[in-house]
Amino acid sequence: MTVSKTAEKSSEKPADMAKGRKDAAEAQPEALQLGELSEQLGYVLKRAQLKVFENFLRCMATLQxxxxxxxxxxxxxxNPGRNQTEIASTLGILRPNFVAMLDNLESRDLCARIRSTNDRRSHILVLTDKGKAVLTRAKKLVATKHEARLNDLLGQANRETLLAMLAKIANEF
Amino acid sequence: MTVSKTAEKSSEKPADMAKGRKDAAEAQPEALQLGELSEQLGYVLKRAQLKVFENFLRCMATLQxxxxxxxxxxxxxxNPGRNQTEIASTLGILRPNFVAMLDNLESRDLCARIRSTNDRRSHILVLTDKGKAVLTRAKKLVATKHEARLNDLLGQANRETLLAMLAKIANEF
DNA sequence: GATAATTGTTATGGACCATATCAAATATCG
DNA sequence: CGATATTTGATATGGTCCATAACAATTATC
Incomplete structure (x- = not known):
């Protein structure tokens, strides 16, 4: 399905003073036919997901x-008191890839690894005070700037329907 | 939101003969609380998208x-007769990244680049006979094995509603 | 107590995405 | 016309994310 993150600059163009156009008669399309593509679940899903992530990043720009x-x-x-493996796996992150991620969060003093006393192999994860504060602000931003946008776009009822359907796909597909 | 493609092997485990469990009394959770995560649009969207792509690949395994x-x-x-830039950009693919992709399809004799006579810079893209045949088979597989699954899961009406909402998000978010 | 399994980690490779740059061809405009 | 700018396909390159193998330290198993 493709769909990269690239901005579509060409979608802003006049889109008529383009290529084939000698007089004003033979208006060449210039816009391609999507055809069955717009009916492909994966295609639409991916495009929507990219847009949502993009918007999320904009909303969280101040918190990075x-x-x-x-x-x-x-x-x-x-889930305080859980170790890296538990947190990572429920998020679908592989343990090796979770290391750098935690390094980042820990270097920003948002969360901390604590050697477990029960099992000295594992690192218990906790939010720092700063991490809690940032998360609180983040939740507010997401709720007001990000998720609220869905209500504006679909309406409260449809928003819940959409989430339910997506969850069903995520779990049962 | 995270959500990698990794299989969730741990979801198949008994999930009870795990860590803390001395007798049979203090049943420790072992399953983490998703909490507000399951209400996050981006999270659910991404998980659904991964599942759909995963299923798509399985359905197309024979056609690769x-x-x-x-x-x-x-x-x-x-859209026959269009060049690389046009095809790539409407799919959100950057021209540089589209080159290797076309190299692949062309090496498999699924499509062909043809130097345009009007503009000798551009390559007109066409499906080969084999490409048409493969696409026909692919469409059938997608329709019967992939998209049909959505109907089984959501029902025809809901399926269309979902696609409409996703399209709206993709276009207006 | 020897062996197996788990945890966090490193190293590494692949897939995908993005930018700069280039030569060839074309468009633009003085 | 001819100099300059733009477009097209392509290469090179770097970044991010995803996946696997391997390792040391620790714990579980028998």
Whole structure:
């Protein structure tokens, strides 16, 4: 399905003073037919996902949190005392890739690794005070600037319907 | 939001003979609380998208077509006579990244680049006979094995509602 | 107590995305 | 016309994310 993150600069153009156009008669299309593409679940899903992530990043620009980082903070807050493997795996992150991510969050003093006394192999994850504060601000931003936009676009009822359908796909597809 | 492509092997475990469990009394959770995560649009969207792509790849295993490749074939078929820039940009693919993709499809004799006589800079893209045949088979597979699954899961009406909402997000978010 | 399994980690490779740059061809405009 | 700018496909390159193998330290298993 493709769909990169690139901005579509060409979509802003006049789109008529383009290529083939000698007089004013033979108006060449210039806009391609999407055809069955717009009916492809994966295609539409991916495009929507990119747009949502893009908007998320804009909303979180001041806090410098990516969707992945936000999800980690959320999960650590909700499940204090868990180790890296547990947090990572429920987010679908592989342990090796989670290391650098935690290094980042820890270097920003948003969360901390604590050697477990029960099992000295594992690192218990906790939010720092700053991490809690940032997460609180992040939640507010997401709710007011990001998720609120869905209500404006679809309406409260449809928004819930959409989330339910997506969850169903995520779990049962 | 995270959500990698990794299989969730741990979701198949008994999930009870795990860590803390001395007798049979203090059943420790072992399953983390997702909390507000399951209400995050981006999180659910991404998880759904990964599942859909994963299923798409399985359905197309015999044809060895990725979602991106499928979308290119679809678009070239619907818009014959267009050049690389036009096809790539409407799919959100950057021209540099489109080169290797076309190299692949062309090496498999699915599509061909033809030097335009009007503008000798550009390459007109066309499906080969084999490309058309493969695309026909691909469409059938997608329709019967992939998209049909959405109907089984959501029902025809909901499926259309979902696509409409996703399209709206993709275009207006 | 020897062996197996787990945890965090490093190293590494692949896929995808983005930018700068280039030569060839074309468009633009003095 | 001819100099300059633009466009097209392409290469090179770097970044991010995803996936696997391997390792040391620690713990579990038998």
């Amino acid at each position: 949190l990516t969707p992945a980082q936000f999800s980690v903070l959320l999960l650590v807050e909700k | 077509l990725t979602p991106a490749q499928f979308s290119v074939l679809l678009l070239v078929e619907k």
